[in-house]
Amino acid sequence: MDPQNDSQATDGGRVLIDHAHEGHFGARLRAAREARGYTAEACGQALRLPVRLVRQLEAGEYGGIDYQVYLAGYLTKYGRYVGVDEEAIQAELARLTPRQPDLVVTGGVSHSRYLLERYVTAATYVVLTAIIVVPMVWLGVRGTLDRDMPRLAPLDAAPVAQQDAPAAASSTASASVASAAQPAATTPAETHPEDQQPVLASMAMFPPLDHAASKTPLVTNVAAPVAGVTGQGGHDLTLNLPAASWVEVTDAAGQRLEYGILPAGTQKSYHSDSALDVRIGNANGAQASVDGQPVQIETFRRANVARFRVDVRDGKASPVAY
Numbered sequence: 515m516d517p518q519n520d521s522q523a524t525d526g527g528r529v530l531i532d533h534a535h536e537g538h539f540g541a542r543l544r545a546a547r548e549a550r551g552y553t554a555e556a557c558g559q560a561l562r563l564p565v566r567l568v569r570q571l572e573a574g575e576y577g578g579i580d581y582q583v584y585l586a587g588y589l590t591k592y593g594r595y596v597g598v599d600e601e602a603i604q605a606e607l608a609r610l611t612p613r614q615p616d617l618v619v620t621g622g623v624s625h626s627r628y629l630l631e632r633y634v635t636a637a638t639y640v641v642l643t644a645i646i647v648v649p650m651v652w653l654g655v656r657g658t659l660d661r662d663m664p665r666l667a668p669l670d671a672a673p674v675a676q677q678d679a680p681a682a683a684s685s686t687a688s689a690s691v692a693s694a695a696q697p698a699a700t701t702p703a704e705t706h707p708e709d710q711q712p713v714l715a716s717m718a719m720f721p722p723l724d725h726a727a728s729k730t731p732l733v734t735n736v737a738a739p740v741a742g743v744t745g746q747g748g749h750d751l752t753l754n755l756p757a758a759s760w761v762e763v764t765d766a767a768g769q770r771l772e773y774g775i776l777p778a779g780t781q782k783s784y785h786s787d788s789a790l791d792v793r794i795g796n797a798n799g800a801q802a803s804v805d806g807q808p809v810q811i812e813t814f815r816r817a818n819v820a821r822f823r824v825d826v827r828d829g830k831a832s833p834v835a836y
Contacts, residue, residue, distance in 0.1 A: 538574045539574065539606040540571055540572045540573050540574035540575075541572070541574075542598055543571060543572050543592060543593060543596060543598060544572040546593075546597050546598050547572070547596045550596060550597065552596065554568045554572070557595065557596070560595065561591055561592060561595055563588065563591075563592070567579065567588065568592065571588060571592055576610070585610065586607050589603060589606060589607065590607070593606075739778065739780050739781070741780065741781050741782060742783075743782070743783045743784075744771050744782065744783070744784045744785070745765070745771050745785040746785050746786075747785040747786040747787035747788070748785075748787055749785065749786060749787065749804070749805055749824070749826060749831040750783050750784065750785045750786075750804075750805060751763070751783065751784045751786075751790055751792065751802065751804055751824055752781070752782070752783045752784075752802065752803045752804075753776075753781070753782055753783075753784075753792075753794070753800065753801070753802050754780075754781045754800070754801040754802070755776055755778065755779070755780045755781075755794075755796075755799075755801075756778060756779065756799045756801075757778045757796055757798065757799060758775060758776065758777050758778045758796065759775070759776060759794055759796035759797070759800060760774070760775050760794075760796065761773075761774070761775075761776050761792075761793065761794055761795070762791075762792070762793040763784050763790055763791070763792055763793075764791045765786050765788055765789070765790055765791075766786075766789045767788070771784050771790070772784065775795075786824075787826070788826060789825050789826055790823065790824040791821075791823050791836065792820075792821070792823070792824065793819070793820070793821050794811070794819065794820040794821075795819055796818060797811055797818055797819060797820035798818055800820065804824050804831050804833055805831050807832075809822065809833045813835075814833070814835055821835070821836065822834065822835055822836065823835070823836040
């Protein structure tokens with residue numbers, strides 16, 4: 515073979531193609547394959563490519579390839595396998611890569627205007643947040659303080675009843691002067707209101723109050739014990755309550771002879787000719803009797819609530835459970 519007339523030569527096993535006989539990159543691939551003595555079937559088997567795809571690459575028919583995204587990989591793998599120059603392969607890939615359009619600046623914004631717009635937007639959000647949040651916080655704090663202030667007092671402050679006592683004492687000054695002229699029948703035991711003053715704890719920073727207010731007599735509204743007789747009939751039920759308790763007494767007709775809270779020390783009787791249903795809410799220490807006979811309340815008590823019925827049979831009344 516005459517090297518001068520041959521259009522192909524080898525340099526260290528690498529095929530060099532005469533550019534005078536090449537038409538496109540596919541022709542260079544085919545010429546390189548034929549120079550090495552490979553068939554299209556052998557190249558497809560070695561590269562694990564379909565023979566149809568190998569012939570399309572050699573013919574330059576890239577549009578018929580199913581997977582265009584893999585076209586660059588096919589060309590690179592096939593070209594390196596048959597020994598085509600790397601520069602030629604990259605040139606073909608660059609030709610196939612679509613050219614990105616150039617960016618054209620149509621307008622500009624000055625740096626000062628950019629900063630102004632940026633900080634104006636941030637300031638707008640801050641102002642809107644303050645307009646919404648500040649009134650809500652103010653209303654919440656104001657409402658909480660107004661609601662809790664009457665309940666808070668330092669430990670050394672006098673109760674509200676004691677603080678209001680001087681005003682009440684001034685209105686009864688004339689009555690006190692008149693009563694002072696008369697000798698007292700009995701001398702009450704000396705009491706110390708400050709010992710009876712309830713303890714009020716608070717974490718708030720209150721100024722110290724005048725300790726003289728704690729010397730004011732304690733004014734309390736304690737209900738007086740109730741004593742009396744309710745109803746009519748030949749049988750009677752007597753209740754003696756050492757502690758305040760809720761009591762309900764109902765006759766056989768469904769009429770309530772008692773319904774409510776009775777204060778401590780109450781002793782009351784209920785007369786009826788029919789059966790009575792009795793409920794005592796605070797049965798601890800409570801005493802009851804039917805026609806003078808004591809009732810064992812513990813036998814009718816459940817969780818500090820006693821329930822029993824005064825049953826009248828053959829002219830005799832007796833307590834029974836119901």
